[in-house]
Amino acid sequence: xxxxxxxxxxxxxxxxxxxxxxxxxxxxxxxxxxxxxxxxxxxxxxxxxxxxxxxxxxxxxxxxxxxxxxxxxxxxxxxxxxxxxxxxxxxxxxxxxxxxxxxxxxxxxxxxxxxxxxx
Numbered sequence: 638x639x640x641x642x643x644x645x646x647x648x649x650x651x652x653x654x655x656x657x658x659x660x661x662x663x664x665x666x667x668x669x670x671x672x673x674x675x676x677x678x679x680x681x682x683x684x685x686x687x688x689x690x691x692x693x694x695x696x697x698x699x700x701x702x703x704x705x706x707x708x709x710x711x712x713x714x715x716x717x718x719x720x721x722x723x724x725x726x727x728x729x730x731x732x733x734x735x736x737x738x739x740x741x742x743x744x745x746x747x748x749x750x751x752x753x754x755x756x
Contacts, residue, residue: 640668640684643677652683658690665697673702673718676711685721692723699729707747708738715747725751 639647648668652658659667669690672680681702684690693701703723706714715735719725725735739747 640677640680641671641675643672643675643680645677645679645683648672648680648683652687658684658687659694661694661696665695667691667694667696667702669702670694670696670700670705673711673714674705674709676706676709676714678711678713678717681706681714681717685717692718692721693727695727695729699731701727701729701735703727703735704729704733704738707735707744707751708742710739710742710744710747712747712750715750719750 639651658669661667669681669684669692672684685692693703695701701723703715703718703725706718728734736748736751739751
């Protein structure tokens with residue numbers, strides 16, 4: 638919930654107390670997915686700096702943090718995830734990649750950014 642609501646200080650305290658950055662909720666979403674989905678850049682950066690965090694964690698729909706950030710138009714979050722080796726080619730359960738999500742929502746800035754980073 639701290640990640641979903643952008644509470645970076647609370648997230649930092651929880652991580653320092655040993656909370657797992659990769660715990661999944663009933664939808665298979667990790668704190669990183671929740672933070673990326675909501676556009677909380679500082680929380681995303683904090684979670685990515687945590688040892689062993691899964692940058693490409695897929696939820697029950699196969700969606701990654703990068704996929705959610707691309708769909709929701711969060712350019713700064715997409716840049717942070719790409720810099721941390723987020724995979725722009727990883728498809729979800731319907732075969733859609735972060736690039737397809739950006740294109741579907743007409744976000745050409747993100748689409749160009751993701752096209753330039755495809756592996």
